[in-house]
Amino acid sequence: MSSIYDWSTSSASNANADGDINWAEGQAPSTVNNSARVMMQRVKELLNDLGGSIVAGGSANVITVTAASSFTAYANGLRVRFRAATDNTSSATLNVNAIGAKPLVKITPSGEASLSAGEVQEDGIYEAIYSEDLNGAAGAWLLINPTAQSNPAGLIAPFAMATAPTGWLECSGAAVSRTTYSTLFSAIGTTWGAGDGSTTFNLPDLRGEFLRGWDHGKGTDSARAFASAQSDELKSHTHTATTSSAGDHSHTMPTSDGNGSTVEVRRGNGLGGTLLAPTSTEGAHTHGVTVTATGGPETRPRNVAVMYCIKT
Numbered sequence: 512m513s514s515i516y517d518w519s520t521s522s523a524s525n526a527n528a529d530g531d532i533n534w535a536e537g538q539a540p541s542t543v544n545n546s547a548r549v550m551m552q553r554v555k556e557l558l559n560d561l562g563g564s565i566v567a568g569g570s571a572n573v574i575t576v577t578a579a580s581s582f583t584a585y586a587n588g589l590r591v592r593f594r595a596a597t598d599n600t601s602s603a604t605l606n607v608n609a610i611g612a613k614p615l616v617k618i619t620p621s622g623e624a625s626l627s628a629g630e631v632q633e634d635g636i637y638e639a640i641y642s643e644d645l646n647g648a649a650g651a652w653l654l655i656n657p658t659a660q661s662n663p664a665g666l667i668a669p670f671a672m673a674t675a676p677t678g679w680l681e682c683s684g685a686a687v688s689r690t691t692y693s694t695l696f697s698a699i700g701t702t703w704g705a706g707d708g709s710t711t712f713n714l715p716d717l718r719g720e721f722l723r724g725w726d727h728g729k730g731t732d733s734a735r736a737f738a739s740a741q742s743d744e745l746k747s748h749t750h751t752a753t754t755s756s757a758g759d760h761s762h763t764m765p766t767s768d769g770n771g772s773t774v775e776v777r778r779g780n781g782l783g784g785t786l787l788a789p790t791s792t793e794g795a796h797t798h799g800v801t802v803t804a805t806g807g808p809e810t811r812p813r814n815v816a817v818m819y820c821i822k823t
Contacts, residue, residue, distance in 0.1 A: 514582040
């Protein structure tokens with residue numbers, strides 16, 4: 512079936528360019544009205560294609576569109592504007608008029624790239640232009656106005672709700688698809704776990720954890736590996752302890768009378784001075800010191816529970 516894209520920029524070629532329009536020399540008068548009406552139809556079809564009224568079908572990452580223009584093959588310059596039915600969660604394709612799915616790509620400062628999650632948003636109106644030169648000359652749809660993403664894949668952020676928002680996953684250590692979350696996989700790879708080793712990879716597990724800046728090249732932990740975990744620990748330190756006083760007391764001071772008997776030594780007659788004599792020994796002994804325990808089962812600062820999520 513013909514479409515406006517079959518028309519030519521050379522007027523002489525438009526005599527029979529469109530199968531439903533006849534502008535040939537010597538045409539019958541009866542063909543004029545129909546040809547003019549079909550031309551009006553073609554213009555309206557194009558306006559519909561570019562007006563953003565087409566609602567996309569398919570799924571989040573496999574988008575389908577039925578254009579008003581009935582083209583049946585892809586060619587440079589085909590254009591559609593569509594209203595998205597849902598957010599994309601990773602790279603996406605666009606299939607127009609059931610011709611076949613082609614990548615939906617964007618142009619970045621580094622060149623052509625697949626879409627990232629959230630660059631197509633539900634109810635957003637998007638324009639795509641087909642180019643045979645994209646996708647390694649295999650053809651692709653260029654998304655002219657992807658939704659700007661300020662958060663790169665792999666960003667970790669705390670959220671004040673119990674479920675992850677669209678475009679984010681909870682940092683739960685879960686194994687997720689390398690295909691579904693291809694952008695995130697490209698960003699973090701298997702740093703936090705290789706999943707099943709082929710089709711999945713692991714997210715960081717930050718449940719119940721505090722985050723600490725990687726101190727590579729600085730401090731005592733300069734050799735610590737990126738993404739490594741540390742158990743809780745107290746820095747080495749000392750405590751000062753004293754024993755309790757037992758109160759005032761005295762010791763006896765025995766001496767011998769030369770016959771093996773113990774006598775009491777007195778100083779009489781008001782004589783002063785110092786008497787030097789050993790006291791009895793108590794022998795080697797110890798004193799018990801009790802340091803009262805305090806605290807709970809872990810070392811932690813004051814904190815509030817939030818959900819850490821990672822951008823996909």
